[in-house]
Amino acid sequence: MSHTFTLDGKTIPFVDGQTIIQAASAAGVFIPHLCYHPEFKAHGSCKLCTVKVNGRHTASCTMRAAAGMVVESETEEINDERRALTQMLFVEGNHFCPSCEKSGNCQLQATAYHLGMMSPHYDHFFPNRAVDASHPEVLLDFNRCILCSLCVRASRDVDGKNVFGLSGRGIKTHLIVNAKSGQLADTDFSLADKAAQVCPVGVILQKRQGFAVPIGARKFDKAPISETTEER
Amino acid sequence: MGLNELHAEVVAGVVDRVVNRYRRDPSCMLQILREVQEACDWIPPAAIDRMQELLGVPRTKIEGVAGFYSFIYTEPRGQYRVLFSDNITDRMQGNRAMMERLCNNLWVERGKVSEDGLVSVGKTACTGMSDQGPGMLVNNYAIAGLSEARIDEIAELIRNKVPLAEWPPAYFRIEDNIRRADILLNADFKPGAALLAARARTPSDGLNASNTRSWREGLPSGIGGPAATLDEIKRANLRGRGGAGFTTGLKWEACRNAPLKAGHQRIIVCNADEGEPGTFKDRVLLAKCPDLVFEGMTVAAYAVGATRGFVYLRGEYRYLLDHLNAVLAHRRRENLLGKDICGLPGADFDIEIHVGAGAYVCGEESALIESLEGKRGTPRNRPPFPVTNGYLDQPTVVNNVETFAAAALIALNGGEWYAAIGTKHSAGTKLLSVSGDCARPGIYEYPFGVSIRQVLADCGASDTQAVQVSGPSGICVAEAEFDRIIGFEDIPTAGAFTIFDQSRDMFEVARNYVHFFQHESCGFCTPCRVGTSLLKNLMDKLHYGSGSPYDFAEIEKLNQLLQSMSHCGLGHTACNPVLDTIAKFRPAYEKRMMQQDFTPAFDLDRALSSARQMTGRDDAAAHLTTEHGSKP
Numbered sequence: 089m090s091h092t093f094t095l096d097g098k099t100i101p102f103v104d105g106q107t108i109i110q111a112a113s114a115a116g117v118f119i120p121h122l123c124y125h126p127e128f129k130a131h132g133s134c135k136l137c138t139v140k141v142n143g144r145h146t147a148s149c150t151m152r153a154a155a156g157m158v159v160e161s162e163t164e165e166i167n168d169e170r171r172a173l174t175q176m177l178f179v180e181g182n183h184f185c186p187s188c189e190k191s192g193n194c195q196l197q198a199t200a201y202h203l204g205m206m207s208p209h210y211d212h213f214f215p216n217r218a219v220d221a222s223h224p225e226v227l228l229d230f231n232r233c234i235l236c237s238l239c240v241r242a243s244r245d246v247d248g249k250n251v252f253g254l255s256g257r258g259i260k261t262h263l264i265v266n267a268k269s270g271q272l273a274d275t276d277f278s279l280a281d282k283a284a285q286v287c288p289v290g291v292i293l294q295k296r297q298g299f300a301v302p303i304g305a306r307k308f309d310k311a312p313i314s315e316t317t318e319e320r
Numbered sequence: 321m322g323l324n325e326l327h328a329e330v331v332a333g334v335v336d337r338v339v340n341r342y343r344r345d346p347s348c349m350l351q352i353l354r355e356v357q358e359a360c361d362w363i364p365p366a367a368i369d370r371m372q373e374l375l376g377v378p379r380t381k382i383e384g385v386a387g388f389y390s391f392i393y394t395e396p397r398g399q400y401r402v403l404f405s406d407n408i409t410d411r412m413q414g415n416r417a418m419m420e421r422l423c424n425n426l427w428v429e430r431g432k433v434s435e436d437g438l439v440s441v442g443k444t445a446c447t448g449m450s451d452q453g454p455g456m457l458v459n460n461y462a463i464a465g466l467s468e469a470r471i472d473e474i475a476e477l478i479r480n481k482v483p484l485a486e487w488p489p490a491y492f493r494i495e496d497n498i499r500r501a502d503i504l505l506n507a508d509f510k511p512g513a514a515l516l517a518a519r520a521r522t523p524s525d526g527l528n529a530s531n532t533r534s535w536r537e538g539l540p541s542g543i544g545g546p547a548a549t550l551d552e553i554k555r556a557n558l559r560g561r562g563g564a565g566f567t568t569g570l571k572w573e574a575c576r577n578a579p580l581k582a583g584h585q586r587i588i589v590c591n592a593d594e595g596e597p598g599t600f601k602d603r604v605l606l607a608k609c610p611d612l613v614f615e616g617m618t619v620a621a622y623a624v625g626a627t628r629g630f631v632y633l634r635g636e637y638r639y640l641l642d643h644l645n646a647v648l649a650h651r652r653r654e655n656l657l658g659k660d661i662c663g664l665p666g667a668d669f670d671i672e673i674h675v676g677a678g679a680y681v682c683g684e685e686s687a688l689i690e691s692l693e694g695k696r697g698t699p700r701n702r703p704p705f706p707v708t709n710g711y712l713d714q715p716t717v718v719n720n721v722e723t724f725a726a727a728a729l730i731a732l733n734g735g736e737w738y739a740a741i742g743t744k745h746s747a748g749t750k751l752l753s754v755s756g757d758c759a760r761p762g763i764y765e766y767p768f769g770v771s772i773r774q775v776l777a778d779c780g781a782s783d784t785q786a787v788q789v790s791g792p793s794g795i796c797v798a799e800a801e802f803d804r805i806i807g808f809e810d811i812p813t814a815g816a817f818t819i820f821d822q823s824r825d826m827f828e829v830a831r832n833y834v835h836f837f838q839h840e841s842c843g844f845c846t847p848c849r850v851g852t853s854l855l856k857n858l859m860d861k862l863h864y865g866s867g868s869p870y871d872f873a874e875i876e877k878l879n880q881l882l883q884s885m886s887h888c889g890l891g892h893t894a895c896n897p898v899l900d901t902i903a904k905f906r907p908a909y910e911k912r913m914m915q916q917d918f919t920p921a922f923d924l925d926r927a928l929s930s931a932r933q934m935t936g937r938d939d940a941a942a943h944l945t946t947e948h949g950s951k952p
């Protein structure tokens with residue numbers, strides 16, 4: 089059955105079971121998001137995709153569309169809040185974009201541009217996070233992890249491997265890998281895994297590929313994230 | 321020597337025993353971890369190896385669960401693990417000095433393990449003993465009413481490596497401190513009476529068959545015992561006592577009407593996580609009238625057609641476990657649990673107790689269910705709600721301990737009787753956990769509608785500045801509001817009633833609560849995970865004298881963000897204590913606004929403190945003078 093709801097005044101069709109963000113992107117409307125990926129079960133944790141449904145804030149990646157919903161997304165209030173969330177993610181980790189291999193291909197960076205984030209605003213936490221360079225092909229730079237769990241879902245649901253997981257609680261939440269040593273080299277991870285492809289930021293990086301494409305000629309250098317299709 | 325250096329085979333033996341007792345069921349992961357730790361003092365890597373093998377789950381899953389809970393250790397924390405309760409009331413009762421005393425006594429640094437690996441001393445969120453603080457946990461067993469003398473004795477016992485089981489039993493005595501009893505605490509309740517009354521509500525014998533079928537299949541049968549019992553709950557106007565105040569009858573009905581998938585059953589969960597600082601009434605209900613609570617759960621099972629029940633008991637109440645299990649065993653013997661309860665064919669229901677491990681967020685019902693399933697206690701995306709998709713995706717009722725106790729009395733005495741107590745919008749009585757600055761802290765049961773002023777008078781509070789009602793996530797009430805009443809129509813409460821007299825610094829109260837939320841955020845969603853840390857940093861900045869009016873605006877902005885974007889109630893309410901105290905006790909903040917203009921939180925002298933500690937220096941030359949008032 090097909091029905092519609094409105095998103096910032098525009099009529100959006102949807103089919104039963106679709107979430108707001110799925111229906112919106114099918115209709116070509118961009119809603120900022122970081123932990124959502126069309127190929128995986130929604131997580132609902134980053135909250136970047138928050139919209140107002142009939143006046144109430146809710147994450148559009150987990151909320152099912154319903155006929156007649158009135159959804160607001162591109163309002164000054166909501167974008168201010170989304171910008172604050174990106175600022176939080178920047179200060180929580182260590183993001184030195186100019187020296188990052190992901191710069192220009194990074195969804196956090198591109199989303200921050202999209203939202204007009206001009207400064208981190210908050211004091212940096214400067215957490216102490218080690219880098220895992222044990223694997224022959226892949227480097228893990230945890231400094232940039234935004235805990236979106238996409239690698240967790242990809243490894244579990246697509247690769248059938250459970251290479252990644254989240255541990256800790258609260259501000260100490262962190263990514264772990266499936267090895268007694270805690271090292272990626274001791275897991276069954278491989279570059280061919282789906283999990284090697286999904287990180288929206290610069291944590292899971294292929295070694296010896298540094299700056300193959302120069303900064304300035306990368307994905308989000310060519311077109312803003314709001315006009316770029318989903319595959320990463 | 322301790323078990324820290326246990327051989328892998330010994331550890332594997334412990335794991336085998338525990339895992340097999342839990343039927344190798346990965347959904348019992350948290351219980352397995354807790355029991356393995358009780359035997360090994362921590363979770364050594366060899367234990368994880370073995371669990372991985374026996375349970376067939378990836379290491380990431382085990383480590384992820386272990387890492388979530390404060391009371392599960394993947395690094396050795398000593399044979400004696402001492403945690404001081406750090407609620408604001410414990411602070412007011414001098415817990416800090418006692419902690420220091422114990423650390424000095426044992427030559428151990430706060431938060432660290434002693435060099436010989438014998439003991440660690442740290443702090444933890446409120447252990448639910450505010451009426452008899454300061455409190456502590458030793459290897460998860462509660463000790464209350466600490467004094468300097470007791471601290472010295474405990475140090476001696478630890479130094480002499482006396483096993484915890486041989487410590488004087490008097491240390492572990494927890495008082496009920498019931499100061500005012502009403503229908504619940506006065507109930508002269510005979511186990512089984514409420515169930516017999518519920519069964520008797522069956523209009524005629526002819527209907528019995530369909531009623532028992534309704535229990536067995538969970539299919540509502542229209543009229544008869546279960547439906548009549550549900551009607552009584554509705555008639556009673558009972559609302560949840562865990563904080564949110566949802567109408568119990570509607571919740572039960574939604575669960576009863578939820579379709580059952582093949583192989584599924586309905587589930588009843590009693591929320592005994594009681595993590596809200598300053599709340600301890602569920603502890604007293606479970607200690608004093610467990611039969612009433614279990615019977616309420618059984619009545620719920622009867623009404624909705626559930627066959628399996630859980631009590632989620634907070635880890636801090638581990639000491640109640642054996643007693644509660646004994647009561648359950650007795651009820652089984654009396655045919656009040658198990659098969660064909662009260663002789664009703666097909667009336668099957670049993671209750672098991674799961675013990676938490678130090679995570680306030682697990683009181684949130686969907687996080688609680690995740691935890692019951694042996695996972696990290698992360699709140700779920702809702703909808704769907706537990707009444708349709710709860711424990712292992714089955715229809716589940718989650719209610720507070722006190723809600724079930726009230727339900728048992730309603731089944732016994734009828735809805736009208738209950739609705740006549742209290743006020744028009746708030747039926748029945750409410751247990752208050754009174755603590756802080758008063759002569760008689762403890763449990764007070766009042767019909768709804770009692771004023772703050774009345775409670776203060778009854779408990780012997782004088783010179784009161786403020787009352788924090790319902791804990792940090794509740795509201796802070798100032799003197800001008802003392803005529804307001806406890807009830808859903810005015811001040812709803814989960815039960816905490818913490819009193820502060822004029823000598824208390826309300827800024828420090830709020831700062832303690834903010835630290836609590838920061839520590840307890842589950843870390844799932846960005847706004848709460850990062851926002852509670854930002855808020856904590858702001859409060860610490862004010863505390864250290866670098867605050868300016870600019871910071872007020874910043875707190876207000878954070879509050880807005882946490883309220884609108886957070887995933888669960890923890891994030892939604894995390895700013896409440898600050899906003900309330902700013903609004904009502906502004907001078908406590910203004911005193912700290914040393915700066916007129918924005919001042920950075922960074923303070924060079926304070927940043928050097930770790931260098932001073934390492935070099936053992938604290939002389940004048942080791943300090944920098946800064947313009948604003950940092951404390952050396």
Ligand SMILES: Cc1cc2nc3c(=O)[nH]c(=O)nc-3n(C[C@H](O)[C@H](O)[C@H](O)COP(=O)(O)O)c2cc1C
Pocket residue numbers: 559560561562563564565566591592593594595596680681682683684685686718719720721723888889890
């Ligand atoms: C962070 C958080 C912690 C909570 N802690 C508890 C608790 O310790 N005990 C409790 O009964 N309810 C707690 N709740 C409320 C539960 O989610 C749920 O509403 C309640 O158990 C339902 O029972 P009731 O309807 O009988 O009140 C908490 C909620 C949140 C958001």
Ligand code: SF4
Pocket residue numbers: 182183184185188189190191192194195196197232289290291
């Ligand atoms: S991952 Fe993105 S945001 Fe993070 S440092 Fe790299 S470019 Fe910057």
Ligand code: SF4
Pocket residue numbers: 232233234235236237238239240263286287288289291292
């Ligand atoms: S490593 Fe990347 S994909 Fe995995 S949780 Fe961190 S940010 Fe997300």
Ligand code: FES
Pocket residue numbers: 120121122123124131132133134135136137138147148149150
């Ligand atoms: S994209 Fe929806 S919460 Fe992250």
Ligand code: FES
Pocket residue numbers: 681699841842843844845846847848849886887888889890891892
């Ligand atoms: S981290 Fe728990 S509500 Fe956000």
